[in-house]
Amino acid sequence: MSNSNTTDFTNPSTFILLGIPGLEAAHIWISILFCTMYTIAILGNFTILFIVKTEPSLHGPMYYFLLMLAISDLGLSTSMLPKMLSIFWFNSREISFSACLTQMYFIHCFSVMESGIFVAMAFDRYVAICHPLRYSTILTNPVVAKIGVTMVLRGGMLVLPYPFLARQWTYCRTNIIPQPYCVHIAVVNLACDDTRISSYYGLFVQFSMTGLDLNFIAVSYIQILRAICSLPTKDARLKTFRTCSSHLFATLAFYIPGLFISLMNRFGQNVPLHFHVLIANVYLLMPPMINPIIYGVRTRQIRGRLLQLFTHTGA
Template sequence: MSESNTTDFTNPSTFILLGIPGLEMAHVWISIPFCTMYVIAVLGNFTIPFIVKMEKSLHGPMYYFLCMLAVTDLVLSTSTLPKMLSIFWFNSREIDFSACLTQMYFIHCFLVMESGIFMAMALDRYVAICHPLRHSVILKNSMVAKIGVGVLLRGSILVLPYILVARQWPYCRTNIIPHSYCEHMAVVKLACAEIHVSNYYSLSVVFCVFGLDPFFIAVSYIQILRAIFSLPTKDARLKTFGTCISHLCAILAFYIPCLFSALTYRYGKNMAPHFHTIIASIYLLIPPMLNPIIYGVRTKQIRDRLLRLFTHKGT
């Protein structure tokens, strides 16, 4: 082991990311699906805001929230994948201490923001179905903008203590992070100090965001289902529920991998380390890749505008 990895230091200039420990020889092969998912995520999440901007009929709350989701997914995937691919392709494992903390901030901040956007989209569906005549009054552009700012501030403020506390810890054991990116707990576990503050605060944020947000989404959908089942005909019920399918699929694509990663990290002690790392890496890629596909396939207005765009280019 090199001297830089064993010598005491209180503020390391760099950390070393191992990528996927135990599978170093397969990094190039692992990079193929990761790179493919990233390309799909970038193309899809650039396409959604472009189509919404071009199509005036899409200038409404649901599609504004969808644009926020696309931007969030772009930042979330871009904050991790380029560095991962540089590890897989070029063995470029060093990351500056400040850059590591910055990456950590962006990852967790935009995860919190994405959860908030899903909650805002659930509110939009609730108002649209339960109070259709008041939808345009309640969710005016100014209200959508306020919700967007609120989501941004919540993510920024909740995650900021992660960085402030992590910067204060003395790091005197090693600067090697057995991960493919600067995940919060993977970094603070390297500190030579009691990290109970980081542990407790991290758990409280997880509870507040990934506990309460799904709860409020579930309450919204209980009210939505009550309104749907009160409709007089089966066709009306199916048509109304169909407007929620995209949102429900995107919610499942976000929360299920996130929950699975959290459970395996905390309770899967007997699982191989590389399995934890792969799961933690993939769950940052699955939602950004799937969200534009889900909304592109399920939303008729987006699908029709995209088809017209390609048809015009082809003629």
């Protein structure tokens, strides 16, 4: 005999998102934190888009990549926050099967895109510091556009099998997802079939995003540090390092929490479920919020343009 928790279906009509299990009484307070983070992410990234678009001096490869990062941040946060807030505020826990797969696709797609954009930005910094005289001939506008399209296609194509594979499985255990949004591993765990193909492919995507991308960024920074260390004076070394400090801080903010969550999922069996879910939410929401702050504070051109806007508005 079936009930709401154990329904025999091939494709369920709806999934039930629980929010953060064990912290239901604190959902309103948690929503204030997440809503604040989302508001900062929206305002910050739209500000970056506006400044780069309206300031001709910022029309260069580094800032074009920053535009791509802002767009991916907006896509990532918007893919999950509206539904999450509807759970916290209105107890709207149901999500249709197709909407769940769509949300899953876009969350993972924008995450992979963001990782690829960090690689592109690392390459930009490598060329700027290690080959400064060839910078304008290597990173032309057509090359930057091709890199951007490649990152978008890579994210879209890598994640595309996720919803197609998930649609094939038989779901007979439960339609309850103990999270406030749909992600690949949460949906696959509900299936009753042999889902090793999905699991192996998920590991491949994770390896491509974290392993290959992070290694490429590390190699770029090894070359960058060698070039910086070869400079004759301390002032020159500090000035050159500052040109890539924003990217370095943003990259660390993106990858280190992800590595921490991977280790926690593997070795933290005694960690409460609500802590796992809460940390995973903060991990996905933190980069969209913190990236525009990092670039706004640490990039002189953007900081100067931002001050001009506020000064002009105040006048």
